[in-house]
Amino acid sequence: MQENESQGERSPIEQLVALLDLEAIEENIFRGTSPKDRSQRVFGGQVLGQALVAASRTVDARICHSLHAYFLLPGDPKIPILYEVDRSRDGSSFSSRRVVAIQHGRPVFHMAASFQIPEAGLEHQIEPPDVPPPEGLPNEEELRRRIADRIPAKYRDHFLRKRPIEIRPVDGEGFFSGEARPPHYAVWMRAAGPLPDDTALQQCVLAYASDMTLLETSLAPHGVSWFDETIQLASIDHAMWFHRPFRADDWLLYVQDSPSASGARGFNRGLIYSREGELVASVAQEGLIRIRAR
Numbered sequence: 001m002q003e004n005e006s007q008g009e010r011s012p013i014e015q016l017v018a019l020l021d022l023e024a025i026e027e028n029i030f031r032g033t034s035p036k037d038r039s040q041r042v043f044g045g046q047v048l049g050q051a052l053v054a055a056s057r058t059v060d061a062r063i064c065h066s067l068h069a070y071f072l073l074p075g076d077p078k079i080p081i082l083y084e085v086d087r088s089r090d091g092s093s094f095s096s097r098r099v100v101a102i103q104h105g106r107p108v109f110h111m112a113a114s115f116q117i118p119e120a121g122l123e124h125q126i127e128p129p130d131v132p133p134p135e136g137l138p139n140e141e142e143l144r145r146r147i148a149d150r151i152p153a154k155y156r157d158h159f160l161r162k163r164p165i166e167i168r169p170v171d172g173e174g175f176f177s178g179e180a181r182p183p184h185y186a187v188w189m190r191a192a193g194p195l196p197d198d199t200a201l202q203q204c205v206l207a208y209a210s211d212m213t214l215l216e217t218s219l220a221p222h223g224v225s226w227f228d229e230t231i232q233l234a235s236i237d238h239a240m241w242f243h244r245p246f247r248a249d250d251w252l253l254y255v256q257d258s259p260s261a262s263g264a265r266g267f268n269r270g271l272i273y274s275r276e277g278e279l280v281a282s283v284a285q286e287g288l289i290r291i292r293a294r
Contacts, residue, residue: 012164013249014193015035020204022057030050031082033081045211046075047101051111054099056203058087062116063203067207068112068237068239069111071109075101076104079103081101081102095116096113097115098112099111128253128273129255134168138168141162165191165209170188183217185255187256190249190250191205193249205248206252207240219231222261233287240283243282245280254270255270257269261289265288266287268287270283
């Protein structure tokens, strides 16, 4: 038993599962909350995951195959988020949903998602790169402890906190080096504990995790890190396609690149592979990477 569990506290992954368990307050309307350790704004992956939960609870026997989302305003972690689902269409094979997240009476996020009845068809995929397996790599927590003294004091506690997603960067400390490097990252990741056998929940956890390292890829060529106060960072939009079944509590390889940065925006892509080399999901995101006026 982990130390925090012995003290009657929930583990980080148990907290995430609870975070994704939205309260139904009316037909098509759900309420979510944020972790108490968030002080400035809600993590984008949290809103993605919660919005997908809300949409998934309005469909039967259909699985999400794509979502397209926009972050409109920073989320306030101190108050609940209302998720209103529009049941746009239910066809014979596909269902479409639109979700709007609301705080302080204003939309802060919206997402369109499409669901499909599982069916067979033609298949192909781009093969994964040849990388070391996760067992031989240091985990992110170890790497963060090694370099904690380089992190500004006001960010250190947040930097060192335990996370619900375990990450093992393929290039080790280079992931946190802050040195200019090509815009490519690869990390192994998985939920930091077992998850229920629920396809929708597995997808929602992966949506949460997909926002954790992607934006930093566009910073790599510029030698900038997320805690550099000369840069303003925020997710602008996020798209995701689910190709094949997977488990978010098994190792997944997240291969990321950033083809372009311009106009104070960084464009990033990701391919997510199972341990067996199956392409299970694809991701695309544009984020704000604005140089602050001095």
